[in-house]
Every structure is written in structure tokens, then in C-alpha cells.
Amino acid sequence: MSTHSLIQTLPKTELHVHIEGTFEPELMFAIAQRNGIEIPYQNVEEVRQAYDFHNLQSFLNIYYAGAKVLVHEQDFYDLAWAYFEKCAQDHVVHTEIFFDPQTHTDRGIAFETVLKGLKRACDDAQEKLNISSHLIMCFLRHLSEEAALATLEQALPFKDDIIGVGLDSSEVGHPPEKFARVFAKARAEGFLIVAHAGEEGPPEYVWQALDVLQVNRVDHGVRSEEDSKLMQRLIDDKMPLTVCPLSNLKLCVVSDMREHNIRRLLAQGVMVTVNSDDPSYFGGYVNDNFIAIAEALDLTAAEIKQLCIHSFIASFLPESEKQAWIEKIQAM
Numbered sequence: 001m002s003t004h005s006l007i008q009t010l011p012k013t014e015l016h017v018h019i020e021g022t023f024e025p026e027l028m029f030a031i032a033q034r035n036g037i038e039i040p041y042q043n044v045e046e047v048r049q050a051y052d053f054h055n056l057q058s059f060l061n062i063y064y065a066g067a068k069v070l071v072h073e074q075d076f077y078d079l080a081w082a083y084f085e086k087c088a089q090d091h092v093v094h095t096e097i098f099f100d101p102q103t104h105t106d107r108g109i110a111f112e113t114v115l116k117g118l119k120r121a122c123d124d125a126q127e128k129l130n131i132s133s134h135l136i137m138c139f140l141r142h143l144s145e146e147a148a149l150a151t152l153e154q155a156l157p158f159k160d161d162i163i164g165v166g167l168d169s170s171e172v173g174h175p176p177e178k179f180a181r182v183f184a185k186a187r188a189e190g191f192l193i194v195a196h197a198g199e200e201g202p203p204e205y206v207w208q209a210l211d212v213l214q215v216n217r218v219d220h221g222v223r224s225e226e227d228s229k230l231m232q233r234l235i236d237d238k239m240p241l242t243v244c245p246l247s248n249l250k251l252c253v254v255s256d257m258r259e260h261n262i263r264r265l266l267a268q269g270v271m272v273t274v275n276s277d278d279p280s281y282f283g284g285y286v287n288d289n290f291i292a293i294a295e296a297l298d299l300t301a302a303e304i305k306q307l308c309i310h311s312f313i314a315s316f317l318p319e320s321e322k323q324a325w326i327e328k329i330q331a332m
């Protein structure tokens, strides 16, 4: 079987995708038009030309601007449904989706509007596409602890529909420990915990995600390799890293895909997984990410399968479901 066919055929989960980062320009134009909102581009080509980033912040500025056209529950539904259709094409059978409530509530959109639209798409994906999903609410780390606490309060009535909380946005200068109390409260409320750390930020931020926030997974974490003690901790704890190769390339975390460390991390026994982060902005969904690393790093079929197995182990699926999928992959 060719590498492309293997990647296409293998069942997989996606564990690091921002729903606002799946916003394709065509849908952005359609929603902007129906909501009567101006966007600073003439056409879809002009939007894509603007997607030329030199670091995380240069991307975030454009990403937050794009999200401004999302107003109604149906807008959030349409956004998520379009992503689920991509999942179906890529044989993603389960996905754990990030959303950024503060990006919307700060513009006067009700928390409930965002959540209801996303949840309805999740329910339809289960029913019509047989794709299961969880929602993970992320706090914007460039905003205050107080704002994150207020967002956590807003989420409590919807606790049954949100499996976990995460931390995203501008990393450098906003260490995990800034949100120690927010995450302690979230844990006490029963939320699972993830956090972006070690994308642009130093290994110290990954230590804080582990020891202060007590994460169940680290998002990105690729800079952990700079600290051998941290590497040993990640290996000993079987701590998953949700790695996003095309994102790392587009945001200049790596300058060439051939220099990406995911294969080395895998070989050293780190629980790495492959994910798309913001696929509309970074040039590809999860299978495109697999293809990019398989080609640049010359991955073997066994390594590609192991990465898919990791995606189930690292997911928040029930153990019995994980095991069934893993056995299926092993038999392929």
C-alpha cells in the first residue's frame, strides 16, 4: 500500500484543532455577507494571500479578525459542520475540538450561542457521519486571570457538554502559572486539562503546564526537546504531546519540515500525536499533516500506524473504545 493510501485508510483521532482555525475563506465570505459584516478582503484569493505568517502573533491577529463574522448559532453550526465533513474525508473517527469563547463573548455574543451551535453540529456528526467528538474550551492567555475565571463561571451551566479546558493564544510572556487558580478551580469542577506550552515558549512553560496546571495532555510541546530532564518526565508519564507539523512550519517554529523533531520524539518514546491546529490557515487538515511529515522525514508504515495508535491512547475516549480501535489498526 502506498504511504498516501495508508494514511487515508487508517482510522485516527484529532486532538488539537481550533474550530475558529477551520474557517475556510469561502465560508467566511458567505457568513460575512449574510450577516452584513465587512471584511477587509475583495475575494477568497486575497484572503489566502494574507496568510503569510512569520510567528504566532502574526497569525493570531488575522485569526481573531476572521472570527468576527461569527454571530448567530447557525454560524457556529456551519463552521463546525464544515470541519466534520473534512474529518469524514480524512477518516478521523473521533475529534476533540477547541473553541475560544472569549473571542466571541468579548464582542457581545452569548456563551450559549457559541456552545449550542457547536454542540448541535457535534450531535449531527455522531448521527449522520458516525464521528464522535468532545468540546474543549480554551482561555485566551493574553487576557487576565480574572477574565478566565469569569469565562469558567459562564461555562458551569454547560459542564456536561464541555469535557475539558485549555490555554491558548500568545504564549511568550503569558506562562501557565498566570492561570494556576483558574485551572485549580476547573479541575475541582471535574474538567480535564490541556494547555498549549512549548510551541514558541521555553521548556519552563511545559514544566509549569505539568506541575502547576496538572495537564492531561500538552498541546505542541515541541520545545521540550531542549531539556533532557523534561524529556525523561514526558516519557515516564506517557504524557501526550499534540504536535501540529504544518502549523510549526507556517509559524516558523521550524524552518524546514525535514528539521521537524516529531520522528525523533517518537523514537525516544514520547507519546506524540499528529494534528492540524488551524487547518484553514496552515494549508491542510490532519491527513495533509501526516503526508507532510511522512514525505519530509521518510516515515515507515509502522511509524505512521504508531502515530495513529497514539491518537487513540491520548484521546479522552473510554478505554474500551480506545482498545477496539487500536486492535483494528494493529490488524491492518
Ligand SMILES: Nc1ncnc2[nH]cnc12
Pocket: 018, 021, 056, 063, 168, 169, 170, 171, 196, 199, 247, 277, 278
Ligand atoms: N497554534 C496556536 N497557538 C496558540 N494559540 C492558538 N490559537 C489558535 N491556534 C493557536
Ligand SMILES: [Zn+2]
Pocket: 016, 018, 168, 196, 219, 277
Ligand atoms: Zn493550537
